[in-house]
Amino acid sequence: MAYWLMKSEPDVFSFADLQAKTARNEPEEWTGVRNYAARNNMRAMALGDEAFFYHSNIGKEIVGIMQVVAAAHPDSTGERNAKGEVVWDCVDVAAIKPLPRPVTLATIKATPELAELELVKLSRLSVSKVSPDEWALLCKMGGL
């Protein structure tokens, strides 16, 4: 099982929004990613992989955990190429649980063990990888 971190601006789509959809049994398609590195990360995701939900811009904190419930498939909102194929991919996710104590970016930056976290090193990447050690530490910091 691999671990990931996915960003969303909460005024566009928040973890609470995801929880509401999950409660209604509606998978959320993580559409709108238009960056190849982020797309490749989504293509590397497997069913059951877990991901942190990070609120960018507003909050700047990890607020919850979600699970990949469908592997990468064409993003229906993506442009098509000359052959009519969708260029971009997305995965489906469902909320698992919120973090009892959200972990802020400031806290992450102040934690030496997390200096290599992709969220910090590649700050503009919207879908990034989290190592098992980083995952365990962040869960602990989040009160789990």
Added chain:
DNA sequence: GCCAACGTTGGC
């Protein structure tokens, strides 16, 4: 609102 980082585009 500014700016740094970085991806993309387009001229050569």
Added chain:
DNA sequence: GCCAACGTTGGC
């Protein structure tokens, strides 16, 4: 294929 210009993201 290089590189300058430009656009976007996201933290501050």
